[in-house]
Amino acid sequence: MSKIIAIANPKGGVGKTTTTINLAASLAIAEKRVLIIDMDPAGSVSYGVGLAPENIRAGTFEIFSGTVNLLETIHPLDYLNIDVIPCNVFSSEQEIRLSEMAKNRIRLKRQLMSFLNTGKISYDYILIDTPPSLNDLTVGALLASDSVLIPLQCGYFALKALQRLMQMIERVRKSVNTELSVEGVLLTFYEKGTRTSMRSVQQAMELFGDLVLRTRIPKNVTLGYAAYEKKPVALVDISASGSRAYLSLAEELLSKTKPA
Amino acid sequence: MSKIIAIANPKGGVGKTTTTINLAASLAIAEKRVLIIDMDPAGSVSYGVGLAPENIRAGTFEIFSGTVNLLETIHPLDYLNIDVIPCNVFSSEQEIRLSEMAKNRIRLKRQLMSFLNTGKISYDYILIDTPPSLNDLTVGALLASDSVLIPLQCGYFALKALQRLMQMIERVRKSVNTELSVEGVLLTFYEKGTRTSMRSVQQAMELFGDLVLRTRIPKNVTLGYAAYEKKPVALVDISASGSRAYLSLAEELLSKTKPA
């Protein structure tokens, strides 16, 4: 059985895409079979893993338009055992078209369930990157997921964004996806010993208690640089603090999952 | 005649709200009359200027629902000559309701024009903060604006986000707002002398040429800290590099505007 995790926070620039790519890489290094689905028209996942636009045959757009089988949207990476379903939107017409089709919020859940039930490919983890918004694409991802991983940038907290997200999770739980849980709150851009990060840890603990994950992702210039190299940070410099943090995040999540 | 500038970039966390608040403060320090309109349901503007939820009577929600006069949505700040129209969305129901009403994309332009034509209040500058997305709220802001200021974070460029934005600006120009121009591209999180920032400057110049503003906003911890103090950075520490940068941004924009 695959574990499906949505990576979400409507606040922009908190490290959603960076977490999706680097957690996937760390799980793959731990020999898990991983699928990444990109639900953000910005398409940062494909850029960040080096999947060039000209090599994209189909993607999230076709999941909603239903013109191809989900299998056609899957692109294997050549350097790690990770598959990617890119968000293949390259013009504002397509983006408007996708947001109209995404009103059918249950679409991703339906397509994913029927694909997984065929048993053609099985994954240990499916990670879904979401846009910085609470729109139909994000809600569609929440409907399809078992849990939500919430990156939280240390610093001035967009607490309001979190309240909006928690309310939406509640609504989704009451409607179609009663089992949706919070996988954890992940502190990102953490700078040990600074007043800002210490205050953020304290505030996060007060608000979320045990949901705050032990692993904290440090502010690490190699994480930003890895995006230029279009590779997960572990493949750019395994000794970087960002690489070690995402490897320990994978370990922490693996230790939480009860053996199937 | 007011100059209306939308601050937009669909990439999250690049400094849109920080630029809106601190440019407004710098223009007010230069004795200009400024209005900020928040079109982002995250409501970061109100938080960042210290406008508490309990003091908000009406805002962007009522602009679209039409239940009050636009004058009712205006909240003057007590420490600088700045008025704010907050994005007063506090639940996911209201947020869904606002995004439905925002389909009437021309609404903001119409409401703003008819209000300004009454001459009750006149502003030198109206700055519109937008959400990290190319949704109806952002497009509505572009329809109502004279120009777009594009914050661009130094580092890994979300070039795709820019392409989407430029395409949308083109569409808006061809439809209702033929005069929409690019006010400029503003480099943010700039770190003098680092490889990443040097490369970003070079890439921005290649892509945007003269549209790249001379002022660059440095990465400055006081800018992040000012958000905790709920004040523009110039009022927290006028000697901080972030304060000086936004004051010089105001000067650069003022020198570009031909006297009315």
Ligand SMILES: Nc1ncnc2c1ncn2[C@@H]1O[C@H](COP(=O)(O)OP(=O)(O)OP(=O)(O)O)[C@@H](O)[C@H]1O
């Ligand atoms: N821990 C970190 N240390 C340093 N830089 C980081 C870190 N995490 C992310 N970054 C950089 O910060 C920027 C924002 O990260 P990212 O794009 O992953 O955020 P996001 O939440 O996905 O943004 P969006 O809301 O636009 O989807 C990127 O340039 C990324 O390379």
Ligand SMILES: Nc1ncnc2c1ncn2[C@@H]1O[C@H](COP(=O)(O)OP(=O)(O)OP(=O)(O)O)[C@@H](O)[C@H]1O
């Ligand atoms: N030049 C800077 N130096 C340091 N920190 C900054 C700078 N500009 C912004 N910040 C901080 O970075 C974070 C993101 O900035 P901000 O919220 O203004 O971006 P945004 O583009 O409005 O985000 P969103 O896409 O969520 O609306 C905030 O915590 C802010 O305080």
Ligand SMILES: [Mg+2]
């Ligand atoms: Mg992202």
Ligand SMILES: [Mg+2]
């Ligand atoms: Mg903002």
